[in-house]
Amino acid sequence: MSVVVGGDGAGKSTLLRALVGLVPLSSGISRRPSKEEIGYVPATAGLYTDLTVEENLAFSGGAYGVVGSELAHRSTELLERIGLANARARLGGQLSGGMRRKLAVAMALLHRPALLVLDEPTTGVDPVSRSELWRLISAAAAGGTAVVATTTYVDEAHRASTVTLLEQGRSISTGAPSEIVAAVAGKLGVVRSTAQPQGLSWRWGSSWRVWSPTDVLPEGAEPLQPGFEDAVIIACLADEQEVQPVGRAR
Amino acid sequence: MAVLAETRGVAKHFGALSAVDSVDLAVSSGEVVGLLGSNGAGKTTLIRLLLGLLRPSGGETLLFGALPSMSTRRRVGYVPQTLGLYDDMTVQENWTFTAAAFGSARPALPESVRGSKDELVGSLPLGLQRRVAFAVAFSHNPELLVLDEPTSGVGPLSRARLWQDIRDSAEHGTGVLVSTHNMEEAEQCDRLVVMVDGRVAAEGAVADVIGSRTVVQVTCDDWRRAFAVLDADGLVVQVQGELLRVPGSPRQVEDLLAGHDLPAAVATVPANLEEAFVSVVSRGPRP
Numbered sequence: 001m002s003v004v005v006g007g008d009g010a011g012k013s014t015l016l017r018a019l020v021g022l023v024p025l026s027s028g029i030s031r032r033p034s035k036e037e038i039g040y041v042p043a044t045a046g047l048y049t050d051l052t053v054e055e056n057l058a059f060s061g062g063a064y065g066v067v068g069s070e071l072a073h074r075s076t077e078l079l080e081r082i083g084l085a086n087a088r089a090r091l092g093g094q095l096s097g098g099m100r101r102k103l104a105v106a107m108a109l110l111h112r113p114a115l116l117v118l119d120e121p122t123t124g125v126d127p128v129s130r131s132e133l134w135r136l137i138s139a140a141a142a143g144g145t146a147v148v149a150t151t152t153y154v155d156e157a158h159r160a161s162t163v164t165l166l167e168q169g170r171s172i173s174t175g176a177p178s179e180i181v182a183a184v185a186g187k188l189g190v191v192r193s194t195a196q197p198q199g200l201s202w203r204w205g206s207s208w209r210v211w212s213p214t215d216v217l218p219e220g221a222e223p224l225q226p227g228f229e230d231a232v233i234i235a236c237l238a239d240e241q242e243v244q245p246v247g248r249a250r
Numbered sequence: 251m252a253v254l255a256e257t258r259g260v261a262k263h264f265g266a267l268s269a270v271d272s273v274d275l276a277v278s279s280g281e282v283v284g285l286l287g288s289n290g291a292g293k294t295t296l297i298r299l300l301l302g303l304l305r306p307s308g309g310e311t312l313l314f315g316a317l318p319s320m321s322t323r324r325r326v327g328y329v330p331q332t333l334g335l336y337d338d339m340t341v342q343e344n345w346t347f348t349a350a351a352f353g354s355a356r357p358a359l360p361e362s363v364r365g366s367k368d369e370l371v372g373s374l375p376l377g378l379q380r381r382v383a384f385a386v387a388f389s390h391n392p393e394l395l396v397l398d399e400p401t402s403g404v405g406p407l408s409r410a411r412l413w414q415d416i417r418d419s420a421e422h423g424t425g426v427l428v429s430t431h432n433m434e435e436a437e438q439c440d441r442l443v444v445m446v447d448g449r450v451a452a453e454g455a456v457a458d459v460i461g462s463r464t465v466v467q468v469t470c471d472d473w474r475r476a477f478a479v480l481d482a483d484g485l486v487v488q489v490q491g492e493l494l495r496v497p498g499s500p501r502q503v504e505d506l507l508a509g510h511d512l513p514a515a516v517a518t519v520p521a522n523l524e525e526a527f528v529s530v531v532s533r534g535p536r537p
Contacts, residue, residue, distance in 0.1 A: 127531075
């Protein structure tokens with residue numbers, strides 16, 4: 001599972017579209033399995049609101065050549081997984097946001113793709129639906145499907161074996177979460193005061209975190225072992241300030 | 251610290267549906283309170299009751315010690331998830347308009363957004379739009395701020411900076427109520443209130459909400475097969491890189507995996523906030 005983390009406008013959707021071949025590249029290369037072996041769910045669509053749950057699955061199945069008894073079997077299996085087995089006749093538009101996302105992912109999984117590409121599958125989804133969605137996605141990964149998903153939630157990157165941090169169209173750090181943490185150079189400190197400390201600092205709860213690209217922390221800062229969230233902010237800060245020592249974990 | 255906003259046994263029924271049911275909530279000066287809950291748990295209804303946009307079916311709501319009214323509204327800043335800005339007006343125009351609506355003096359635009367004062371709000375990147383919405387909501391020096399998913403969609407650095415604004419105003423005595431699905435955001439709050447089916451199901455600091463909840467962490471060379479085995483048994487397995495995290499007893503997990511000839515290291519570790527939240531929600535409202 002690879003997760004791409006970035007804010008609005010970082011280039012996440014374009015990156016996925018380049019990966020699946022929906023946009024021509026200005027340079028570089030993009031390699032992927034053939035179209036029939038990809039399942040792709042864009043951020044804003046993925047199902048038809050005026051088709052029923054069953055019709056959505058049948059349409060998607062038809063597009064990928066999953067028909068007849070195979071479609072029936074696979075649909076039942078996936079609907080049970082996502083808790084929609086008793087809602088086959090419900091219109092897509094009548095489903096809650098979380099349910100829609102789950103159905104869209106199920107539609108993309110129907111043909112057992114080799115590569116599953118998901119654009120912000122969990123944005124705006126509540127935590128319970130979110131963990132159910134990740135369980136569905138993880139099950140596909142456990143079954144051998146390669147997964148690429150984007151997110152604006154840094155904590156979701158913990159789930160990935162590879163994380164790519166995207167800012168303004170550029171990858172500013174890539175690696176396993178532990179490698180991104182290990183790549184932090186300089187020193188991180190915590191300052192428990194209301195006044196903003198000198199240097200590169202940000203709020204964390206009621207205290208401040210301060211990062212120094214050198215080994216010297218400002219006065220009053222207690223050294224702190226960076227966690228993954230800290231490492232991500234440090235990578236962003238280093239990139240923004242054009243400070244050299246931190247960067248690519250790989 | 252003075253209590254700014256308070257609900258006492260507040261309830262709201264829509265026909266047979268009880269959207270909010272005997273909720274006690276208090277937000278004091280200088281504190282940041284996080285309101286968590288699944289979609290439909292009653293968060294938005296509670297906020298609307300607190301702002302006086304809905305009349306309670308039972309109990310009462312007090313804003314600054316009085317019933318919500320136009321005069322208490324002046325003392326509240328509210329940033330909805332949709333931001334509530336006018337896309338086709340500039341930053342300066344939005345600012346001036348809000349100041350006029352609140353009848354407040356016209357302070358200068360804060361430095362954080364001054365650079366974009368003549369740009370149309372709709373043309374700005376989302377992180378900056380959020381900063382403008384914050385600046386506008388803060389412009390009349392509200393004593394209470396109500397923020398709905400304040401950092402939704404923004405990148406890590408923009409998120410940290412928006413929280414800087416939130417913390418700054420809390421330090422100046424503002425009480426802040428943040429409604430969110432985002433656990434990173436929830437972890438920044440001083441206190442959390444978790445709603446399930448219209449009631450408060452858990453509350454306290456992050457550590458109180460997590461309590462003594464634990465999950466079982468599984469390290470297995472073949473994590474894929476281990477996932478399939480646990481998942482097929484109905485356990486809600488979550489993947490973290492190549493580690494698995496499952497609620498339940500370590501013994502049960504170990505036996506299941508051993509039954510499939512999967513040697514695994516199993517350890518009990520503290521749950522994270524998301525896992526605790528899922529556990530609170532699945533157990534339903536407290537008696």
